[in-house]
Amino acid sequence: MNAELIAVGSELLLGQIANTNAQFLSQQLAELGINVYFHTVVGDNVHRLEQAVNIAQTRANLIIFTGGLGPTKDDLTKETIARIVKRELVIDEEALRSIEAYYARTKRTMTENNKKQALVLSGSVVLKNDYGMAPGMALTVDGITYMLLPGPPKEMNPMFIRYARPFLLGKLKQHERIESRVLRFFGIGESQLETEIEDLLERQSNPTIAPLAGDGEVTLRLTAKHSSAIEAQKLLDETEQAIVKRVGQYLYGYNEDTLFTKLMERLNAHGKTIAAAESLTGGRFTAELTVIPSASKAVKGGIVCYTNEVKERVLFIPSEILETAGAVSEQCAKLLAEHVRNVCQADIGISFTGVAGPDPLEGKQAGTVYIGIATAGQETEVHALMLAGDRETIRTRAIKYGCFAVLKRLAAAV
Amino acid sequence: MNAELIAVGSELLLGQIANTNAQFLSQQLAELGINVYFHTVVGDNVHRLEQAVNIAQTRANLIIFTGGLGPTKDDLTKETIARIVKRELVIDEEALRSIEAYYARTKRTMTENNKKQALVLSGSVVLKNDYGMAPGMALTVDGITYMLLPGPPKEMNPMFIRYARPFLLGKLKQHERIESRVLRFFGIGESQLETEIEDLLERQSNPTIAPLAGDGEVTLRLTAKHSSAIEAQKLLDETEQAIVKRVGQYLYGYNEDTLFTKLMERLNAHGKTIAAAESLTGGRFTAELTVIPSASKAVKGGIVCYTNEVKERVLFIPSEILETAGAVSEQCAKLLAEHVRNVCQADIGISFTGVAGPDPLEGKQAGTVYIGIATAGQETEVHALMLAGDRETIRTRAIKYGCFAVLKRLAAAV
Incomplete structure (x- = not known):
């Protein structure tokens, strides 16, 4: 089965929203082993929608539409498909009852155009909408299956999982x-x-x-x-x-692993704690780790030693080091890692010092990075890197490198 | 001018990413008054890409491609367009030098396929890539403008704003x-x-x-x-x-202001420095501020006091306060702000303590947040908030609230 996804809605062409429906459906179809070769987005315009359908008919035998099933004048997906496949639109009694019940429940007055939402393509399999009013539908004509789904993701996603997916599984000949x-x-x-x-x-x-x-x-x-x-x-x-x-x-x-979740998982597995001295990275390493709910076990805290003053006062870096080797140096990275480990009483101390740019610092060019890793009873390791990119990229790569280096160290310790 | 956007990449058809490039470009083109009538997504497949281009040629006079400019075998946008419009691919010397410089700077070995990224359509206007290696390009053939942009948004977005948008403005006939x-x-x-x-x-x-x-x-x-x-x-x-x-x-x-750039701008205008004590926010406040290149003037540093141990040892919070009022309390927020100001020798001390969730802490529910702001000669203010959302949302709202509160304080001080 080869699928094409057609999203209908001018809000997509104006960039008000992204076509996340196509992403969701693509994932779902990939899992079912259905190839998706094209996504198309078209506005609320009959002529251009017809054009898109005509093209899709030449290259797909499953065409899934999202959007354009609502009650207003610019919702025209059903009407257009009905004309193309020469089918009537008929009231689906169950959908109509459910729309009426919704209005009764919310004590609002049902308008005539709301009834339009209960119209379905004659002969189609109706897909229930558990989170909204417009039902979905699927119909096979001349070897092509047309599936119409509502646009709002919170209606479309559960409709697909609960009703459209089983329908498609039934259609798939062999269960690959x-x-x-x-x-x-x-x-x-x-x-x-x-x-x-x-x-x-x-x-x-x-x-x-x-x-x-x-x-x-x-x-x-x-x-x-x-x-x-x-x-x-x-x-x-x-x-x-x-x-x-x-x-x-x-x-x-x-799969869904990140260097940060992986590091947190390994720290917790080893029962180890960590603390960071962050100059270059301004707190981002600790911030990324503490996004993860289990962080409180493994993360002791950190010192954002953005200025030399804080490096000296809070992390006891001798002023001679700052004046001779400089803050961006192997020696400084080493001491920062060792001292933050002591100050925060952690098993592992990690430090980030370097030049995020755009300007050079202490005569060192942007991208110069030193990462120190201190643990008990082992020599402190310092990684000297030269990273490319803008400030944010350099910082991102530095903290990821830091995670990776600690992961290696933890793996070696086993 | 009528545009069609063609995104090239199998990762889109597999649902690994959403086509946010189409959203961004649609917004940008709407602002320029250029109609967008179709978005198309096609995989890394020459035949189907050709098909998509042939269709777009019948309905658009501006076709913007995103993706497929990379160094690998499945990156084939340039080669395919070159064949369709019958142009050669030629080395762009500036792009090649910039790629070579990148490899020299990062001391990595340039492979033969990296050179491929410097190839552009003969006769095209080259659009510089300030954040990556593959340049973009624009070429008009038989009344249709083909614009090729890289896929990664952080390369594509600035390239569009800086180079592609001015190019299009120049093309627009009527200068409304x-x-x-x-x-x-x-x-x-x-x-x-x-x-x-x-x-x-x-x-x-x-x-x-x-x-x-x-x-x-x-x-x-x-x-x-x-x-x-x-x-x-x-x-x-x-x-x-x-x-x-x-x-x-x-x-x-x-426009492009953020609460963080605005705060940095005001701090520098007032010649004031800041330091943060971050429990709840794990370093994100300082990390967001230090993304900004001018941060080194205004940001002294910070203490990520994620554990009570660090609150006591580094920020001298009396254990009685932590045991009675708790770490998530007005009193603690007040002292954290005052002490981090002293420890880091800053003009302004700000503190964030609270419950990011999902679980309650010290009997306080997720979303409970205290923000302290301490300055010289004024009473320390503490804002007690109840924020909604998941961990990341609560943290984001807290740091933005902190920025806004400091901005108000700076404005009042004038």
Whole structure:
């Protein structure tokens, strides 16, 4: 089954909202093993909607519409499809009763145009709307299935899950399972990763391997199809192993993991606490960790030592170090990590010092970063980095690097 | 000019990301008075991309592509457009130098496929990428303008604003000026704001007034059209004055201002420094302020006193206070603000303590927030709030409230 998603609504073309319905439906259809080859967005305009449907008919056998089922004049999806597939619109008694009940319940007066919402394509399977008035519907004509869903996500999403998904599962001839897994990497660029696994990428078919880069990380989405879910998982395992053999040292997690959730999980698993001295990063490392509800166990706190004054007064960095090596130096990063660990009484002290830019600092150029990691009974390690990007990118990459380095240290400690 | 937006990327068809680029570009084009009639999303597939371009050519004279300019095999937008419009791809020397400089600066090895990013359509206007490697480009062939932009929003958005928008303005035949201004409000809800200016909203025509709510703030976008830019600005001024008369006390800024940039601007204008004690907010207040390049003048630093241990050891909160009133209390907020001011030697001390949730703390429910503001020679003020939302929303609203409260205090001090 090849699907095209057509979202109807001028608010999308004006940029008032993003087409998140297409994202939701794409995820859902991918899980069902239905290919989605095109998304189309069209305004509340009969002529252009007809045009979009005519094009979709040439390239899809499942066309899913979102939006344009409401009571107002500019809601015209049903009317347009009815004309195209030459079907009448008929009142769905159950939908009408439910609309009437809604008005009775909320003690509001039902207007004539609200009845319009109970109209469905004659002969279609009606999809109940548990969170609104306009029902959805699905109808197959000449080998093409037309599915009409409401626009508001809080109506559309549950309608899809509860009623549209089972309808589609019934249509799917063979029950091919689609299983996917996202591998998350840090510390390797997209092009380097692709070079390392070039042959795997070239001969991919099942599973498919899709790389995606963003925010200093790279992911590989593996997607396998098989009639058995267990076999599909086995296919994923095999491909993952082949990838890990090449670039396993950069793999930090799977699916919805982030470096921060992963670090929190590992800290809690090891029963370790952490505290951060943040100059360069101004508090963002601690802020990202404390977004996670379980943070209070592992995060002791931190010192945002943005000025040398605070480095000296709160973290006891000798003024000689600041004057000779400078605040942006290996020595300073080392002492900051060790001292914040002591001041906050944590197992692990981590420090971030560097130049976020745009201007150089202490004669060091933007992107110069030192990260210190101090633990009990081990030598403090300092990572010297040169990062690219604007202020925010440099800071983001620095705190992610910090997470990754602590994760490595925790892994080595086991 | 009629535009169609074509987003290229299988990650969109798999639902891994939403097509927020289309939303951004639609807003931008609407402001320029350019109609957008279709959005199309297509995967990393030459045949289907060609199909999409052929269709767009029949219904648009401006086709804007996002995505597919990267270094990897599945990035094929440039190659496909080049074939369709029968142009060569040629190396853009400036882009190549900037890519080489990036690799030199970050001491990484440039791979052969990175060079591919410097290829542009022969004869096109090159649009600089200030935040990444792939340049954009624009080329008009047979009356149709093809504009190719990178996929990552943080590269695409600034490229559009800085280089693509001026290019399009130059193309627009009739120079009706569209001038717009965004008024930014804090501390008033969207429906209350709309009620206060209901009559203005009802009789709006030129300028138009568009409210938008998000992240605890409300904005009004005023858009005026006139053949003269000066007259358009006058229309904006008049409408702004009428609005300010009603709700001026909630107005904090304009256009790209944020509460954080505004606070930084006011701190620097007053020559004042600030330090924060962050329990609830885990460092995010200081992190948001230090994103701004001029932060080093005004931000002394901060203490992330996530645990009571750090509150006692670093900020000298008496254990009696923590045991009786608790960490989430007016008294604690007051002392935290005063002590962080002293410890970091700042003019203003601000503190955030509260319950981010999801679970209650010290018998206080999620959303309970105390913000303290301490200055020299004035009584410390403590704001007791009850905020709604999840962890991140509560933290975001708290730090914005903190900014707004300090702004008010600075304004009163003049």
